[in-house]
Amino acid sequence: MKNTQNTGEVNETPSSSDNIKLQFEDIVKSFREDGNDTRVLDGIDLHVREGEFVSILGPSGSGKSTLFLLLGGLYRPDHGRIMLDGRDIAGKRGLVSYMPQDSAMFPWRTVEQNAALPLQLDGVPARTALSMARSALQKAGLEGYERSLPHQLSGGMQQRAAFVRALLGRRDVMCLDEPFAALDALTRQEMQHWLLNQWEQERRTVLFVTHSIEEALYLSDRLYVLSAKPTQVLQEIAVPFPRPRDRRLLLEPQFAALRGQLYELLLSAKEEEGARHD
Amino acid sequence: MYKWWPPALVITALVIGWQAAVDLSGVEKWHVPSPIDVAQESMKSYPQVLAHTWITVKVMLTGTAIGIAIGIAGALLLHISPFLNRAFYPLMILSQNIPIIVLSMLLIFWFGFGLTPKIVIIVLVCFFPVLVATMNGLAQADRAMRSYMLMTGASRLQLLLKLELPYSLPYLFAGVKIAATYSVMGAVIAEWVGGSQGIGKYMMMSYASFRMDRVFVSVIVIIVLSLLMVGLSRLLEWRFTRWKTHSLHAGTEGGSRP
Ligand SMILES: Nc1ncnc2c1ncn2[C@@H]1O[C@H](COP(=O)(O)OP(=O)(O)OP(=O)(O)O)[C@@H](O)[C@H]1O
Ligand SMILES: [Mg+2]
Numbered sequence: 001m002k003n004t005q006n007t008g009e010v011n012e013t014p015s016s017s018d019n020i021k022l023q024f025e026d027i028v029k030s031f032r033e034d035g036n037d038t039r040v041l042d043g044i045d046l047h048v049r050e051g052e053f054v055s056i057l058g059p060s061g062s063g064k065s066t067l068f069l070l071l072g073g074l075y076r077p078d079h080g081r082i083m084l085d086g087r088d089i090a091g092k093r094g095l096v097s098y099m100p101q102d103s104a105m106f107p108w109r110t111v112e113q114n115a116a117l118p119l120q121l122d123g124v125p126a127r128t129a130l131s132m133a134r135s136a137l138q139k140a141g142l143e144g145y146e147r148s149l150p151h152q153l154s155g156g157m158q159q160r161a162a163f164v165r166a167l168l169g170r171r172d173v174m175c176l177d178e179p180f181a182a183l184d185a186l187t188r189q190e191m192q193h194w195l196l197n198q199w200e201q202e203r204r205t206v207l208f209v210t211h212s213i214e215e216a217l218y219l220s221d222r223l224y225v226l227s228a229k230p231t232q233v234l235q236e237i238a239v240p241f242p243r244p245r246d247r248r249l250l251l252e253p254q255f256a257a258l259r260g261q262l263y264e265l266l267l268s269a270k271e272e273e274g275a276r277h278d
Numbered sequence: 279m280y281k282w283w284p285p286a287l288v289i290t291a292l293v294i295g296w297q298a299a300v301d302l303s304g305v306e307k308w309h310v311p312s313p314i315d316v317a318q319e320s321m322k323s324y325p326q327v328l329a330h331t332w333i334t335v336k337v338m339l340t341g342t343a344i345g346i347a348i349g350i351a352g353a354l355l356l357h358i359s360p361f362l363n364r365a366f367y368p369l370m371i372l373s374q375n376i377p378i379i380v381l382s383m384l385l386i387f388w389f390g391f392g393l394t395p396k397i398v399i400i401v402l403v404c405f406f407p408v409l410v411a412t413m414n415g416l417a418q419a420d421r422a423m424r425s426y427m428l429m430t431g432a433s434r435l436q437l438l439l440k441l442e443l444p445y446s447l448p449y450l451f452a453g454v455k456i457a458a459t460y461s462v463m464g465a466v467i468a469e470w471v472g473g474s475q476g477i478g479k480y481m482m483m484s485y486a487s488f489r490m491d492r493v494f495v496s497v498i499v500i501i502v503l504s505l506l507m508v509g510l511s512r513l514l515e516w517r518f519t520r521w522k523t524h525s526l527h528a529g530t531e532g533g534s535r536p
Contacts, residue, residue: 072429094431104422108444108521118430
């Protein structure tokens, strides 16, 4: 039930070499709930190339966050391998940087202390870590808020700070789990644009989880559509739009066509799930 | 803002009522002293009272500080070691069921009338509320923050020092506030059973010599000490958990899973 599709002329950005950075191979994961096993991930295959921005698009509860927790070593897959730079890293922690679904800022740490946290965990002395955090925050447009506590920031600014914290993790792969899900539509658009700008400066390898079709199309080089639980990859899609991108992209007919196609796909996944429950 | 005037009003009314009752019923002063008698006596004997109080304060602060330190250290140990937790926790609960008066007598029998038994008693009454509250706080650490730490590669020690311990501070201070009130009682009882000095001893001596006015002076001193201890722990709480006072809103609570 998996088919790969190249929509239109594939846009050969410098990043889409064949240098595979990260690969999930036939990942199966079940959870034991009330005595019986529920299979959440049912053989997931996906990969991310060096410097590529890949999104995972799937219905709620399909196991997107679980994929990240597997990648981060918090869970172990029941079956399959997770390869980073050609090494199986299942169960190993601290190899990717991570931006959780809710920002998970530490309320007793100032914004700069929050951003410096991953550096400190790596053993960077506090003073160096803080000055690195400060300059990264300034670059991210958070100048003047370095000494604020997280709750003093708006939702959008908190997400920026959480993104800076993930950036400072200095890992090759960044995992962003629905970073903008909690924001209002306008802030969300603004943040997508901001993220794109930030990413284009560094071109880090990004794995991005979302359930917004537009967001996935606007941001990524490639995206995977997941089915509902038990989850498989429904489709892999190469996003053909050239970079740098901006908001006008949303008005293009090709964008609308792709969006419609993805919408149908997700809808059928949902219906299939509904049918199973009857 | 905390409204101070309703309790002040009640207390004033009580004092006036007490004075009126003593004046109108004509009981003798050595039997039931009036507030004015108590005030006069406290003016007369305050150098003596202060000297006793000062001794109590020193014992109390030392004992409380040690008790809190042991409570925190114990909580950390029991938190990181499930084995120690299972082994010692029932024992600790047991230790709290021994009447403190019996404990005081035993300790004084073994250690004599010096400072040691009194400090030990205060430590014993103080460590437990701190330990329980801190352990509770350590176990509560936000799931989302916890999985962030683990995903980022934090070691067990880093998890403890950078997440669990700071997260448990508000809980810890709830325990400290309880410990602070217990410590005054602990000190008074210890002095009562076997002291030669201190406000508890002063109270006992006054009682033995039928100086009820002095007993009341001691009671007032004990109340003031309790209030000061609670005030001190609130000050410490405010100092260490300032972030909490205004940030208890959405965005700091995490999901229900790692
Ligand atoms: N530790 C766990 N124990 C039991 N069930 C779990 C556990 N973790 C995840 N699940 C189940 O796995 C499924 C997928 O969860 P997950 O959080 O990965 O979904 P998601 O795709 O991230 O959803 P959302 O878009 O709502 O964030 C859910 O049905 C959930 O109930
Ligand atoms: Mg999720």
